[in-house]
Amino acid sequence: MKEKGLLIVLSGPSGVGKGTVRKEIFSHEDTQFEYSISMTTRSPRIGEVDGVDYFFKSREEFEDLISKGKLLEYAEYVGNYYGTPVDYVRQTLEDGKDVFLEIEVQGAKQVREKFPDGLFIFLAPPSLSELQTRIATRGTETDELILNRMTEARREIELMELYDYVVENDKVEKACEKIKAIVQAEHCRRERVEPKYKQMLEVEK
């Protein structure tokens, strides 16, 4: 029987570096995971391409996808919807490939309920002050929004104990290496070889 793929979920507070780490992982040609491109109602930023960075949808289109059960999870985040296409995820896993999701924590919670067998990795900041610096240096937020993000981040960080692994994003490269090592170890753990050896021992008897 074909081995099913692994569902890998990378989550963590806003500004911790999820997008940065994900892009670094997928910039290497030897990366074996399939990235699930999300749907969103937010407008494309300069340089973003529909179907590459996101599938950009209107609110009506997104709500239609929700009502038709086409999303594995979705969340409203800073006034916009974000969601994961369920058909793509199921089909890719069925094909035996690992699927990688980079999503915020509310969505990750929903995925955990539907895919308890997934591999859930929480990306944590080295400290709260470093998180605040990262949110601020991104330059997309006003002072008031930065404070809101930090309040939200404290709540999100409390959820890290629900994850299988916590990886600190101190240096991007190091965090990526750890994530890849975790995935490899998880494959070894699941692809148990005892049945094969039992069979060999039986034959020898």
Ligand SMILES: Nc1nc2c(ncn2[C@@H]2O[C@H](COP(=O)(O)OP(=O)(O)O)[C@@H](O)[C@H]2O)c(=O)[nH]1
């Ligand atoms: N729940 C959920 N969150 C998503 C999805 N796709 C992206 N996100 C998260 O939405 C948040 C906002 O993403 P984006 O607008 O690209 O801005 P960013 O903060 O610069 O990464 C980030 O925390 C992403 O991880 C998705 O399909 N579902």
Ligand SMILES: Nc1ncnc2c1ncn2[C@@H]1O[C@H](COP(=O)(O)OP(=O)(O)O)[C@@H](O)[C@H]1O
């Ligand atoms: N390891 C790191 N060290 C320093 N800065 C980082 C690191 N990882 C990400 N950043 C910076 O932090 C900011 C937020 O990163 P981003 O990937 O947008 O976070 P998220 O997707 O979690 O909201 C960006 O300016 C990014 O360049």
